[in-house]
Amino acid sequence: MIHLEGICKTFRVARRQAGFSQAVKALFRREYALVHALRDVSFSVSKGEMVGYIGPNGAGKSSTIKIMSGILTPDRGKCQINGLTPWEQRRRHAASIGVVFGQRSQLWWDVPVADSFLLLRDIYRMDKDTFKKSQDELVTLFQLSEIIQTPARQLSLGQRMRCEIAASLLHRPEILFLDEPTIGLDAVSKIAVRNFIKQINKERGTTVILTTHDMQDIEALTERIILIGKGRILKDGSLADLKKHCSSFKTLAVEYSEGDPVSDAYIANLPGLSLQSAVAGRAVFTLDTQTLSVSSAVTALSQRAELTDLTITGATAEEMVVSLYKEYQI
Amino acid sequence: MKAYRAFFRIRFTAGLQYRAAAVAGIMTQFAWGFLSILLFSAFYKANPAAFPMEFSQLASYIWLQQALLAIFMPWYLDNEIFALIQSGSLAYELVRPLDVYNFWFVKNLALRLSRAVLRSFPILFVAALLPAPYGLTAPSGINAFLLFLGSAVLSFMLVVSFCMLVYIATIYTMSPLGIRVAALAATELLTGSIIPLPFFPDKVLAIVRLTPFAAMQDLPFRIYSGHVAGSEVWPALALQAFWLVLLFLLGRAWLAKGLRKVAIQGG
Amino acid sequence: MRLYGKYMLILLKCQMQYKTSFILTAIGQFLSSFSAFLGIYFMMTRFNAVNGFTLEEVMLCFAAVLMAFSLAECFFRGFDTFSTIISNGEFDRILVRPRNEIFQVLASKMEFTRIGRLFQAVLVFCYAIPASGIHWTFDKIATLILMIVGGIGVFCGLFIIYAALCFFTTEGLEVMNILTDGGREFGKYPLSVYGKGILKFFTYAVPHALFQYYPLLYLTDRSDSKLYMLLPLLALGFLIPCLIIWKIGVRHYRSTGS
Incomplete structure (x- = not known):
């Protein structure tokens, strides 16, 4: 249904340096840098x-979404979505996708949400019955009945996001692109938004592609993860596989009363053990159990310091990502 | 003083970043001045006797006006101050170890100067190269030039004092829009931005001359070209200084009252 | 067209949420064009005529240009403020909707406060149309309407060029103000007053004179060439190169993004 092959994209950006003399220099000559946003993405x-x-930020997530939704044209490569090339058959393609940009609103700010929905009905050329059915469905599912008559500007961020997602689903798109849908939401709203996305995927069979920095989104929603860094696809696999790959990593937190494992040269040079953070009397390490066993790490630490407390935890999705970023140096 | 100097430096550096904007501004203002002068030359041809000043004096008037636009135009207001008042963070200004009036005043001076420095010289330079009587002519004498400088400084501060009143009024109304509309409508015509004041009908002009608006740019421009000279200059300068002191004191007192209101009711 | 009406309705609703702001801005628009009018009035009463044109004739010219400009600003505001549409990501949103881009840009912004300027233009017309001494035949009425229509087209074309340039850079575009705001400000007077060179520029480079000076000649019986009456239609042709530039701009946007 979605097929990307060898997509490349380069941007040219002006380089700007700080300082007064640099500003004067830039008045006459500007330097440009080439940024490879995407290299051979398939x-x-x-x-x-x-x-x-x-x-991470600037890895090329948004560029990929923009290419798939027909906003950008890549320099090279092929992209077929439902048999269409997004940037060539933009309008036909647009009718079958929904896009949510988490940081930008598509609702008309000063009128009730219902009015925005009505205008969207006309923009997407829906007939009355289809629209009504779809809207009723979404209102029930997203629990919008109480807020649909409120102007968008008076809604809380969580309520607004629910309306935003509903707005992009009105025309029953086959694919939904979500660019950071949970950004800035409180914990309760986040969970609600996740549930809605899940339900839509289940009930309408909508294909969902989601970018996020929140690993709980990933854990709650997706089975498959694509990791991109510096414009390249680094990993593409199921969440379970990735976790297995990372399960050799453990977090080791110690509290100590004597000695100093943090600045200790022996500990610092121990392969497989790296310091995450430290405050006086407490240090947190990341341990790669394939290089160094738990028991030898604990032994080494207790030789160097008088330990008063010790906890070992397995990798969460968050840590998994941190370790992946570290592994690929992105 | 050091804080003010640092602030000016930052503004100026930031201004330099936008070279294209500066070039565009220069070209726009130059074209504007050029077309204005052509227009007046058509009127001059229609009836030279009705022209209230020498044509070369008018040309200098227009070029100075265009080149120093950022200095003398009352509508060049600082949106940061409006945002500050509207968002209710005015109370935080009280926390700073600076006098709020002075700080805003200097901020506005810096804002206008940094903008004008980049733009005025190219315009003045090219205007001076234009053939007479369309170009900028030399001032009518060293004396006139010194008086022009003095009067220009007074005008500059008078314009900023006027802007201060606009900001301060916003503390009371909370929405800058109405005040801005009123201020803009009053000043555009009365300062001589649309047509130079000498072209006003005599009866209207007699009244306009007494308002602070006539001292905001018209006076220094006319001193420069010698349209007003000799014994006429001093009373005009005195009136200008009077308006400056009055607007300044009025602004300070009004702001103090406004800040008390903010301190009591919360911003 | 029906959809355009729906957009208009929703935008009207939005602007009516801020009634005071709406009214004040409209008043401001009126006052600033009133100042411009006073400027003309003062000048014309002092000199009686300029380049052979009387006060009433200049007023006709002023009102036609003002009306064209305020209507163009009202309905083509999306192009006029296109730099914000790009910078706040609205254009991305436009591209993911299954409708023509130009239509959406047009429909997504309308500035109804321009009614203040429009009102000023109507007032001036009310005085100048009877006072000008023109014998208002069908041809003359048609000429005046064509002047306004042509003016809307030319200003709209300039807004489109401005918008298209925003795809490449947002710096330094205020130069365009010479042609838009300047076109309004200096179009108050028949363009011949600025001399032959300027008249040629505004005939061949940008077609302001086609909807302003030449039809005015026909209107005031300075010329009886029917061609001058129809020149505003030719001015509408200016839209074609503008739209081509726009297409190039959109293609550039697709290949660089924001």
């Missing part, structure tokens, strides 16, 4: 899948 997604697309 993947396929089949119908009904939910895919988490992750990577």
Whole structure:
């Protein structure tokens, strides 16, 4: 259903340096740098899948979403979605996708949400019955009945996000792109938004592609993860596989009363053990159990310091990502 | 003083970043001045006797006006101050170890100066190269030039004092829009931005001359070209200084009252 | 067209949420064009005529240009403020909707406060149309309407060029103000007053004179060439190169993003 092959994209940006003399210099000559936003990105997604697309800021997530939704044209490569090339058959393609940009609103700010929905009905050329059915369905599912008559500007961020997602689903798109849908939401709203996405995927069979920095989103929603860094696809696999790959990593937190394992040269040079954070009397390490066993790490630490407390925890999705970023140096 | 200097430096550096904007501004203002002068030359040809000043004096007037736009235009207001008042964070200004009036005043001076420095010289330079009577001519004498400088400084501060009143009024109304509309409508015509004041009908002009608006740019421009000279200059300068002191004191007192209101009711 | 009406309704609703702000801005628009009018009035009463044109004739010219400009600003505001549409990501949103881009840009912004300026233009017309001494035949009425229509087209074309340039850079575009705001400000007077060179520029480079000076000649019986009456239609042709530039801009946007 979605098929990307060898997508490349380069941007040219002006380089700007700080300082007064540099500003004067830039008055006459500007330097440009080439940024390779995407290099040879390929993947396929089949119908009904939910895919988490992750990577640090500036890795190329948004560029990929923009290419798939027809906003950007890549320099090279092929992209077929439902048999269409998004940037060439933009309008036909747009009718079958929904896009949510987490940081930007698509609702008209000063009128009730219902009015925005009505306008969207006309923009997407829906007939009355289809629209009504779809809207009723979404209102029930997202529990919008109480807020649909409120102007968007008076809604809380969580309520607004529910309306945003509903707005992009009105025309029953086959694919939903979500660019950081939970950004800035409180814990309760986050969970609600996740549940809605899950339900839509289940009930309408909508294919969902989601970018996020929140690993709980990933854990709650997706089975498959695509990791991108510096414009390249680094990993593409199931969440379980990735976790297995990372399960050799443990977090080791110690509290101590005497000695100093933090600045100790022996500990610092121990392969497989690296310091995450430290405050006086407490240190947190990441331990790679394939290089160093738990018992030898504990032994080494207790030789160097008088330990008063010790906890060992396995990797969460969060830590998994941190270790992946570290592994690929992105 | 050091704080003010640092602030000015930052503004100026930031201004330099936007070279294209500066070039565009220069070209726009130059074209504007050029077309204005052509327009007045058509009127001059239609009836030279009705022209209230020498044509070269008018040309200098227009070029100075265009080149120093950022200095003398009352509508060049600082949106940061409006945002500050509207968002209710005015109370935080009280925390700073600076006098709020002075700080805003200097901030506005810096804002305007940094903008004008980049833009005025190229315009003045090219305007001076234009053939007479369309170009900028030399001031009518060293004496006139010194008086022009003095009067220009007074005008500059008078304009900023006026802007201060606009900001302060916003503390009371909370929405800058109405005040801005009123201020803009009053000043655009009365300062001589649309047509130079000498072209006003005599009866209207007699009244306008007494308002602070006539001292905001018209006076220094006319001193420069010698349209007003000799014994006429001093009373005009005195009136200008009077308005400056009055607006300044009024602004300070009004702001103090406004800040008390903020301190009591919360911003 | 029906959809355009729906957009208009929703935007009207939005702006009516801020009634005071709406009214004040409209008043401000009125006052600033009133100042411009006073400027003309003062000048014309002092000199009686400029380049052979009387006060009433200049007023016709002023009102036609003002009306064209305020209507263009009201309905083509999306292009006029296009730099914000790009910078706040609205254009991305436009591209993911299954409708023509130009239509969406047009429909997504309308500035109804321009009614203040429009009102000023109507007032001036009310005085100048009877006072000008023109014998208002069908041809003359048609000419005046064509002047306004042509003016809307030319200003709209300039807004589109401005918007298209925003795809490449947002710096330094205020130069365009010479042609838009300047076109309004200096179009108050028949363009011949600025001399032959300027008249040629505004005939061949940008077609302001086609909807302003030449039809005015026909209107005031300075010329009886029917061609001058129809020149505003030719001015509408200016939209074609503008739209081509726009297409190039959109293609550039697709290949660089924001």
